Amino acid sequence: MVTITDVAHRAGVSMKTVSRVLNNEAHVRPAVREKVQSAVAALGYRPNLAARQLAGHKSFIIGYPFNNPSAAYVTDILLGAARACRDRGYHLVSEPVDLLENAVEIIDRLISTLRPDGMILIPPLAEIPAVIDQIEKAGLPLVRIAGSVEGYGEALRIDDADIARQMVAHLAEQGHRRIAFIRPPAHHSQAASRFDGYCAGLSAAGIAFDPGIVVDGAFDVESGMAAARTLLDLPEPPTAIFASNDQMALGALRVAHQRKLDVPGDVAIAGFDDLPASAFAWPPLTTVRQPIEALGACAARILLGEAPDDAALTHQLILRESTLSPTA
Amino acid sequence: MVTITDVAHRAGVSMKTVSRVLNNEAHVRPAVREKVQSAVAALGYRPNLAARQLAGHKSFIIGYPFNNPSAAYVTDILLGAARACRDRGYHLVSEPVDLLENAVEIIDRLISTLRPDGMILIPPLAEIPAVIDQIEKAGLPLVRIAGSVEGYGEALRIDDADIARQMVAHLAEQGHRRIAFIRPPAHHSQAASRFDGYCAGLSAAGIAFDPGIVVDGAFDVESGMAAARTLLDLPEPPTAIFASNDQMALGALRVAHQRKLDVPGDVAIAGFDDLPASAFAWPPLTTVRQPIEALGACAARILLGEAPDDAALTHQLILRESTLSPTA
DNA sequence: CCGATAATTGGCAGCGCTGTCATAAACAAC
DNA sequence: GTTGTTTATGACAGCGCTGCCAATTATCGG
Numbered sequence: 001m002v003t004i005t006d007v008a009h010r011a012g013v014s015m016k017t018v019s020r021v022l023n024n025e026a027h028v029r030p031a032v033r034e035k036v037q038s039a040v041a042a043l044g045y046r047p048n049l050a051a052r053q054l055a056g057h058k059s060f061i062i063g064y065p066f067n068n069p070s071a072a073y074v075t076d077i078l079l080g081a082a083r084a085c086r087d088r089g090y091h092l093v094s095e096p097v098d099l100l101e102n103a104v105e106i107i108d109r110l111i112s113t114l115r116p117d118g119m120i121l122i123p124p125l126a127e128i129p130a131v132i133d134q135i136e137k138a139g140l141p142l143v144r145i146a147g148s149v150e151g152y153g154e155a156l157r158i159d160d161a162d163i164a165r166q167m168v169a170h171l172a173e174q175g176h177r178r179i180a181f182i183r184p185p186a187h188h189s190q191a192a193s194r195f196d197g198y199c200a201g202l203s204a205a206g207i208a209f210d211p212g213i214v215v216d217g218a219f220d221v222e223s224g225m226a227a228a229r230t231l232l233d234l235p236e237p238p239t240a241i242f243a244s245n246d247q248m249a250l251g252a253l254r255v256a257h258q259r260k261l262d263v264p265g266d267v268a269i270a271g272f273d274d275l276p277a278s279a280f281a282w283p284p285l286t287t288v289r290q291p292i293e294a295l296g297a298c299a300a301r302i303l304l305g306e307a308p309d310d311a312a313l314t315h316q317l318i319l320r321e322s323t324l325s326p327t328a
Numbered sequence: 329m330v331t332i333t334d335v336a337h338r339a340g341v342s343m344k345t346v347s348r349v350l351n352n353e354a355h356v357r358p359a360v361r362e363k364v365q366s367a368v369a370a371l372g373y374r375p376n377l378a379a380r381q382l383a384g385h386k387s388f389i390i391g392y393p394f395n396n397p398s399a400a401y402v403t404d405i406l407l408g409a410a411r412a413c414r415d416r417g418y419h420l421v422s423e424p425v426d427l428l429e430n431a432v433e434i435i436d437r438l439i440s441t442l443r444p445d446g447m448i449l450i451p452p453l454a455e456i457p458a459v460i461d462q463i464e465k466a467g468l469p470l471v472r473i474a475g476s477v478e479g480y481g482e483a484l485r486i487d488d489a490d491i492a493r494q495m496v497a498h499l500a501e502q503g504h505r506r507i508a509f510i511r512p513p514a515h516h517s518q519a520a521s522r523f524d525g526y527c528a529g530l531s532a533a534g535i536a537f538d539p540g541i542v543v544d545g546a547f548d549v550e551s552g553m554a555a556a557r558t559l560l561d562l563p564e565p566p567t568a569i570f571a572s573n574d575q576m577a578l579g580a581l582r583v584a585h586q587r588k589l590d591v592p593g594d595v596a597i598a599g600f601d602d603l604p605a606s607a608f609a610w611p612p613l614t615t616v617r618q619p620i621e622a623l624g625a626c627a628a629r630i631l632l633g634e635a636p637d638d639a640a641l642t643h644q645l646i647l648r649e650s651t652l653s654p655t656a
Numbered sequence: 657c658c659g660a661t662a663a664t665t666g667g668c669a670g671c672g673c674t675g676t677c678a679t680a681a682a683c684a685a686c
Numbered sequence: 687g688t689t690g691t692t693t694a695t696g697a698c699a700g701c702g703c704t705g706c707c708a709a710t711t712a713t714c715g716g
Contacts, residue, residue, distance in 0.1 A: 001440075003672060014696045019674060027694055046440035050381035051672035054701045058674095059378070060441075071403040071604070075396070082424045086434070091442065093421050096410045106414070112329075112374035113388075114419065221608065250608045257610045276399070277605035280549065280578045282585045331702060342666045347704060355664050379702035382671045386704095 002045040011039035022047055049091070053115065062303055063116035063140075064094045065107050067125055072276055073292060077122055077145065080296025088304055090117070100124065103131050111138050118303035120296070123147040123190075126155060143299040148189045156299055156308075157190060160272075161197035163288050163315035164242075167270055168201025170286075171240045174323060176268060180213035180238035182227045182248050188219065194244045194272060213238045217248045224251025232259065232267070239267060240323070246271035246278045246287055253281055253322065268323040283321035290315055330373040339367035350375055377419070381443065390631055391444035391468075392422045393435050395453055400604055401620060405450055405473065408624025416632055418445070428452065431459050439466050446631035448624070451475040451518075454483060471627040476517045484627055484636075485518055488600075489525035491616050491643035492570075495598055496529025498614075499568045502651060504596060508541040508566035510555045510576050516547065522572045522600060541566045545576045552579025560587065560595070567595060568651070574599035574606045574615055581609060581650065596651040611649035618643055 008015045021036040053059040082092040118141040126147025144155040181198045184191035217223045243249035249271030271287040278285035294312040336343045349364040381387040410420040446469040454475025472483040509526045512519035545551045571577035577599025599615040606613035622640040
């Protein structure tokens with residue numbers, strides 16, 4: 001194993017100078033800096049994380065505990081954050097939290113054995129006051145993604161309203177005037193603005209808001225099915241259903257199949273989240289893709305003291321056949 | 329921060345004795361051991377990983393680099409492995425490898441900065457000789473999951489043949505006699521035995537093997553669609569299609585929809601893998617669930633020197649409506 | 657009861673790095 | 687030229703733990 005002293009010998013400087021170069025500290029002449037860098041490259045030297053952590057006050061580790069909301073979400077955040085970390089010499093340690101009751105215990109162990117330099121939290125962990133308190137009490141920088149809790153400051157999030165508005169505009173463009181909405185559950189604060197966007201989209205298209213075709217959902221397939229039945233049983237059923245998440249949209253799609261309705265001919269269906277399953281559905285589901293990976297990268301950058309790149313954080317409308325009539 | 333000396337003082341023993349208790353070494357009297365353990369508990373002491381790693385030869389870290397085959401697979405392995413690690417004081421560090429070309433470089437960095445005690449590899453990384461060589465050259469214990477490469481010994485895997493045989497038995501039980509099979513791509517060694525199981529199932533049910541209803545697939549939706557078209561265009565089309573993975577089964581399902589065929593009335597469809605999308609499909613897809621999480625846990629146990637629990641490693645037939653006629 | 661052996665415990669160096677402080681060299685101001 | 691100030695570099699302790707070895711105490715056979 002190559003150590004810092006090997007590099008120092010080869011470069012003809014002291015250990016300390018090598019350390020300064022590695023940590024980008026000032027007070028090193030450019031010529032010396034280069035000599036050290038080429039010695040590092042020649043020997044393939046990599047600083048030992050454990051030693052750096054023990055000697056200094058940084059661990060070069062970011063903790064990422066998660067409780068499984070959805071595999072795709074977890075890995076997308078992981079991908080974004082881990083890449084951002086890697087580019088800066090950091091490592092991301094993910095730790096599954098099976099039961100929310102164990103969260104504090106597990107995170108406590110993570111903090112005290114690994115001494116991470118920061119933490120990234122996603123829902124539902126990002127919404128648990130005890131967990132937030134614990135991390136702040138440990139003095140660790142924390143970035144919470146998409147979880148907002150009364151009295152706990154701002155979380156990193158993107159506003160869903162505008163893209164929801166765009167979805168309604170898209171449906172209106174396809175000729176729909178009766179556009180139903182399946183609402184998110186009340187406790188889900190992030191998603192609440194999807195309803196605001198729906199309303200904004202209606203008024204932009206000059207369509208009157210009709211409370212009769214707005215029903216409550218619970219973000220699961222069953223509630224989507226129930227909502228779709230309610231809507232399609234109306235004397236004057238909607239010609240388009242915009243569900244506030246994909247699971248409910250897939251539920252609505254299932255009801256349409258059961259009733260032998262043509263999608264999008266008889267009823268167009270749109271969702272929100274772009275689950276992997278949505279691309280496989282028949283017909284493939286029009287939905288909204290969140291920039292999840294970019295969110296993860298952004299969270300990591302904030303922790304590492306960089307300015308986040310807000311421009312990358314934009315939703316994307318994914319138009320598929322569940323709203324696009326083949327003739328269009 | 330509580331250190332080992334604090335515990336030593338409180339327990340009235342030397343640092344070294346505390347270390348012995350923590351590492352479960354011999355030569356400590358039960359009474360002393362208990363005294364130390366209660367001091368640890370009272371102070372909430374947790375050994376500092378970095379210090380342990382620097383002083384000893386263990387890092388208590390298992391590396392898990394991955395290149396995204398599917399989010400669900402990656403996280404299931406992660407969950408199983410991370411839990412097994414945690415129960416034994418280890419931590420799992422996952423590292424995404426965006427491009428396979430960078431794999432060696434990224435894994436090299438992981439090894440030399442973190443000095444993990446072992447590595448877990450899943451496909452496709454588990455099948456790259458350069459990566460395997462690299463890890464073995466570093467002297468790290470390695471468990472490869474489900475990837476087998478000529479000349480590189482055995483990987484951790486479960487035989488798919490028996491469950492494929494069961495699937496055919498299930499279809500035969502539903503009255504099918506013409507059961508088509510969409511084969512896995514030739515290079516995918518693990519899946520090859522699915523075909524063997526298919527053949528075994530046929531002969532067990534007393535059905536003659538008909539090469540005319542076995543077509544090649546490429547494990548993606550498009551090849552599933554193509555295969556289904558070929559099969560359904562036959563003068564005497566099959567009444568059931570068993571695809572060797574879910575993506576191809578979903579492709580077949582899509583073709584059935586396009587042709588307004590009733591599933592499973594006109595044609596039953598079954599897959600293999602239990603993708604999340606398969607439960608959301610219409611009709612929900614009959615498939616095979618692999619014990620992925622158990623595989624991850626098993627891999628970790630092997631690395632940590634325990635006997636793997638083979639009993640937990642069994643496939644599961646997931647029967648859903650794509651093969652179960654409502655009347656049945 | 658004695659020496660021999662085994663079990664138990666402690667002392668201390670040192671893992672590879674960074675923080676602190678000392679020192680040397682370069683430069684500025686007068 | 688002298689003093690003060692800044693810049694560049696090195697020496698060395700020590701982070702918290704484990705490995706090695708020594709010291710001490712218990713156990714045993716005869």
